[in-house]
Amino acid sequence: MRARTRLAVGALGALTAAGLLTGCGEAGSSGTAAPEQGSSGAGCAPVAGDQLVVLTDDKKLQNTDNVIPAISAKAATPPLVAALDKVSAALDTAKLIELNRAVDVDRKTPQVAAKEFADANGLGQVDKGPGGQVTVGAANFSESQTIAELYKIALTSAGYQVKVQTIGSRELYEPALEKGEIQVVPEYAATMAEFLNTKANGKDAEPVSSPELDKTVAALKAAGDKVGISFGQASQAQDQNAFAVTRAFADKYQVATLSDLAAKCSGKATVLAGPPECPQRPKCQAGLVQVYDFRAGSFSSLDAGGPQTKNALKTGVASVGLVFSSDAALAAS
Known part of the structure; x- marks a missing residue:
C-alpha cells in the first residue's frame, strides 16, 4: 500500500558497531534465522489471534513521522x-x-x-x-x-x-x-x-x-x-514503524511496551518478523538490540508491515512483527 521509504528500515548508519548483530544467523529453508547468541532465556512463543496491538516505544527508538x-x-x-x-x-x-x-x-x-x-x-x-x-x-x-x-x-x-x-x-x-x-x-x-x-x-x-x-x-x-x-502544523497522527503483537500474546505475557517485551521475552522461543533488511537496520532489529537489549530467538524474513508479517502474527507463526502505526489492521485493537 505504501510507496514511501521508511526511516525504520533505512540506512544502517552508526549502528554497525562490532557485535551488535552477533548471532543473527543465516536464513534457513523456513525463512527464519538461527537464535541470537546471548538469548539464553525461554522467550515468548507466538500466540495466534485476530487482533493486533502496537507495543509502546517507551524509549523512543523511532523518529517522529507525524x-x-x-x-x-x-x-x-x-x-x-x-x-x-x-x-x-x-x-x-x-x-x-x-x-x-x-x-x-x-x-x-x-x-x-x-x-x-x-x-x-x-x-x-x-x-x-x-x-x-x-x-x-x-x-x-x-x-x-x-x-x-x-x-x-x-x-x-x-x-x-x-x-x-x-x-x-x-x-x-x-x-x-x-x-x-x-x-x-x-x-x-x-x-x-x-x-x-x-x-x-x-x-x-x-x-x-x-x-x-x-x-x-x-x-x-x-x-x-x-x-x-x-x-504547516504537525498533526498528532503518526505513520511510522512500530512493533505489534496479537492481543492474545500481550495478555498472556503481560507486555504493553517494548521494554516489557525485552524484559520478559528475550529468548529462544521468540520469533521476530519483518523485512529481509530488518536485522541490519537501526530502526528495526538492530535498534531493538541497541536501545532495548531485546534479543529474539529467531528472525522470520517476510515483508515491511505487509500482509505476510501481519498474517504470521495472527496465525501464531511470529511473536512480534514490524508494522506501520496507522495500519488499518490495528483499528479493532
Missing part, C-alpha cells in the same frame, strides 16, 4: 496555512487508523472517507481566504490520497478552487512542490526531513530527524526554507 502539510513557499499565505492546520489539529493516530480502515477494509473511496471525517470534525468551517487555484498532490498510496482529500475539503471551505492530483513518489512530487507546480502535499515529518537532508548533503549525511517532534520539525523547516518549501 503527518504534516508541505506547502510551496509561493502559496504559503496565512489563510491557506490556517486551513491546512485545521486538518492537522483534527488528526491523531487513532483517527488516522480509522480513516485507513474506512478505505482499506471497508472499501470506501478516499473522497467518501474524507467527507465523513470532515463532517464529523468541523473541517467545513474554516475562515475564508483570498481564493485562487490550488493543486494538492498525493503520493500513490491510499493514506496520502485520503489526507489530500481532507486538505481539499478544508481549502475549498476557505474559498479556494482545489483539485487533488495523485503524482506518485516523493522523488516526483517534491521538485514540483519546490517549483510551485503543485501547492500542497501531505508529508511525514521525519521522512521528509531526511529526504531533503540527503538530497542536499548526500546519502551518508548525518541524520537530522529525532524522536522529539519539535526537533524534527525544526530541522524539517530549516531544510525546506532552502528549497522553497514551507510546512
Whole structure:
C-alpha cells in the first residue's frame, strides 16, 4: 500500500558497531534465522489471534513521522496555512487508523472517507481566504490520497478552487512542490526531513530527524526554507514503524511496551518478523538490540508491515512483527 521509504528500515548508519548483530544467523529453508547468541532465556512463543496491538516505544527508538502539510513557499499565505492546520489539529493516530480502515477494509473511496471525517470534525468551517487555484498532490498510496482529500475539503471551505492530483513518489512530487507546480502535499515529518537532508548533503549525511517532534520539525523547516518549501502544523497522527503483537500474546505475557517485551521475552522461543533488511537496520532489529537489549530467538524474513508479517502474527507463526502505526489492521485493537 505504501510507496514511501521508511526511516525504520533505512540506512544502517552508526549502528554497525562490532557485535551488535552477533548471532543473527543465516536464513534457513523456513525463512527464519538461527537464535541470537546471548538469548539464553525461554522467550515468548507466538500466540495466534485476530487482533493486533502496537507495543509502546517507551524509549523512543523511532523518529517522529507525524503527518504534516508541505506547502510551496509561493502559496504559503496565512489563510491557506490556517486551513491546512485545521486538518492537522483534527488528526491523531487513532483517527488516522480509522480513516485507513474506512478505505482499506471497508472499501470506501478516499473522497467518501474524507467527507465523513470532515463532517464529523468541523473541517467545513474554516475562515475564508483570498481564493485562487490550488493543486494538492498525493503520493500513490491510499493514506496520502485520503489526507489530500481532507486538505481539499478544508481549502475549498476557505474559498479556494482545489483539485487533488495523485503524482506518485516523493522523488516526483517534491521538485514540483519546490517549483510551485503543485501547492500542497501531505508529508511525514521525519521522512521528509531526511529526504531533503540527503538530497542536499548526500546519502551518508548525518541524520537530522529525532524522536522529539519539535526537533524534527525544526530541522524539517530549516531544510525546506532552502528549497522553497514551507510546512504547516504537525498533526498528532503518526505513520511510522512500530512493533505489534496479537492481543492474545500481550495478555498472556503481560507486555504493553517494548521494554516489557525485552524484559520478559528475550529468548529462544521468540520469533521476530519483518523485512529481509530488518536485522541490519537501526530502526528495526538492530535498534531493538541497541536501545532495548531485546534479543529474539529467531528472525522470520517476510515483508515491511505487509500482509505476510501481519498474517504470521495472527496465525501464531511470529511473536512480534514490524508494522506501520496507522495500519488499518490495528483499528479493532
